[in-house]
Amino acid sequence: MVLLFVESQYSQLGQDIIAILESSRFQYHMVIASGKGDIPPLADNGKGKYILVVYENILKYTSMDSWNRELLEKYILVDIDDIFVGKEGTRMNVKDVKVS
DSSP: OEEEEESOTTOHHHHHHHHHHHHTTOOEEEEEOOTTOOOOOOEETTEEOOSEEEESOHHHHHTSOHHHHHHHHHHOOSOGGGSOBOTTSOBOOGGGOOOO
8 A cells, every 4th residue: 555645635746646556556545744744553453554655745754743754764664865756857865855
């Protein structure tokens, strides 16, 4: 199952991501990314629930509170720096993203 954080249930990019997931027959759980960074439970009966975590907006990830961000980073097995992709399809590094 994929955990998808979107800006709103009506955002165009979020709908595009959902269309890709559905056409690939991935099950997904969509969550509205709040400014506080609240995340749903990541495990069920001691086992991880998600194979992939996708943020529609990287700024929601970088600005989430440290407690939830640490939880998410412990859950993720892949180096998160390698998976950010910019709007133009160029690879980005977390250090390249500035939060204002």
